Amino acid sequence: MGKRVTIQDLAKELNTTASTISRALHDHPGISKTMTKRVKELALKRNYRVNSVASSLRAGKSKTIGVIVPMINRDFFANVISGIEEIAFQNGFNVIICQSDNKVEKEIQHINTLISSGVAGVLVSLGFETSDYKPFDKISQLGIPLIFFDRAPSHEKSIKIVNNDKAGAYKAVQHLIDMGYKRIAHLAGPDNLSLYKDRKEGYIEALKDHGLPIEEKLIVSHNLKREAGYEAMKKLMKYKNPPDAIFSASDYSALGALLYLKEERIKVPEEVGIVGFSNEGFTKLTGPEITSVDQHGKEIGKYSAKVFFEEMASDVFIPRTIILDPKLIIRGSSLRNKKTID
Amino acid sequence: MGKRVTIQDLAKELNTTASTISRALHDHPGISKTMTKRVKELALKRNYRVNSVASSLRAGKSKTIGVIVPMINRDFFANVISGIEEIAFQNGFNVIICQSDNKVEKEIQHINTLISSGVAGVLVSLGFETSDYKPFDKISQLGIPLIFFDRAPSHEKSIKIVNNDKAGAYKAVQHLIDMGYKRIAHLAGPDNLSLYKDRKEGYIEALKDHGLPIEEKLIVSHNLKREAGYEAMKKLMKYKNPPDAIFSASDYSALGALLYLKEERIKVPEEVGIVGFSNEGFTKLTGPEITSVDQHGKEIGKYSAKVFFEEMASDVFIPRTIILDPKLIIRGSSLRNKKTID
């Protein structure tokens, strides 16, 4: 069980001091080429690794980025994380990932541990119960860059990387209209998160633009889960005048809706069309495959990380929002021959 | 942009020293109740957070666990990580997650950064190209507990938490035999990872125990991906005497096989039965749903973390293997009425 090699050890072996070793390893111009070479060779030979705890302490911050997401076992978040990691590692940073499980108290706990561990920045996607953003202020107050992605606060005082959810929703609904669906219902998420609000607005706007009426009872708020989608679908189909298409703010509830319809032997897409949101991996594995709005998670992750590095370099804080345009992936659940009545 | 509060700040405010503050916060018996109370109140008021970088440096190790996995966008790994986090956070630890993307060089890079960041322990699931375990020795040599889970080295000198893959495979194949399938093919993973070797052995043993012949050409090695499963299935079905069932070491390739069969209008499970491995989320979303072997990832994660804490507490290293029994989840892809010939 060997003790870890430090620059002191290297210094002793070369009859010099820690400062010289440190400078040599960092290619400081004040150190001679020969010395630099000797040091680097010895460091390699002795398998020296910088103690980044010590260097973080000295520097006042670490080369670590904290990421808080609701959960990692969602394709979208897993992809975002991959994107973040890619950029982070390129810059010699590593990443601490925290799952909030959509719970406010866990978010707060994670904020505290991240601050304690001296992260250089924090990237957050909010849980959908979070409406109080104060706990996050602690981070900014300490001068730690704070960047929201995907699920961001509704106010304008932060840095956000988000999808243009409204445009995505609009595309989805427009597509359903193009396919000839007339009574399009919406499974909506909680309004306190702007992205769900935006999806709903996109839905409404698309209907309006095409002269279709907005019916309150066709908009069902739910918790985005499969079960909720199933129940919502059941409820909707019990109406005297049921919808002929569903645009869901979540793939999971879209799947729930699909499962209900299959149980009831209602044909998809012939009788009812379905479009989901997020392009989860499973959407191309169902029968029929589910049309969905892709949010290119990896890109969002990369952007978020890049913005963090920008933010770290600059010393003025400029709130801003970067909006990425999502893409509609059309699949079987909404692809029917257009039935025109007129 | 407020400066961070330190114990020095608190000490100054209470006309005492940092050591007293530190001890008070840790309920050291040598500090009076009154003093302890005063300190804690002030700490709360000033929103003091321990600087864990400093405390890690002082302690010689941090309260962080490093986790290296091939990728996080797999249900199994996502669940393992959830399990690890749960136990870690209970113990006041946090978790750094690194994705190796199944690349050896990334594993090595991650090992180095984890050592640099002074993690207290490392939990690893190997990439499937890793056959040289030496890079991991560095970790143990520094006295850092190293625990493998799921994809572990084949040798006996490490601590591992693994599934009883052989038993899982045996159950899967036995089930296929029970269902009346006679020519069962196996989509095998690389032999250098014990878990794939074990799955193959379970397959072979089950066949033997039931008096079925082992045919080399029914065992196809592949890279576990969907595309490979598709191609393997295509190849197998071209034989003059094709298999009537597939036991795949991966759900993804099982899905690939299923997709090929559907394309060819070969009925599952009537003509060909399919069983996968891992119980990925999508297996219950396909048509028909795919029978699979569940590895209860969350449990593995929890075990791994617990073993790490045990290991940290003890000072003798005892190589050991903890084996969890996987469970067969029977679904539509293998559930047919038994056809007996005899």
Added chain:
DNA sequence: AATAACTCAACAAACGTTTGCATATATTAT
């Protein structure tokens, strides 16, 4: 009353790195 025992808090060092400043040697200019 003198000493022992105890309680509480301060002192100081250490963890490993980085960096401003000082110093010593070598080089060049005058």
Added chain:
DNA sequence: ATAATATATGCAAACGTTTGTTGAGTTATT
């Protein structure tokens, strides 16, 4: 030859926490 400059290295402090040791003050013991 001497002063000015350049080059290369050493010294020491700092980051914030923890902890062994010391010391002052108080209470108990004889």
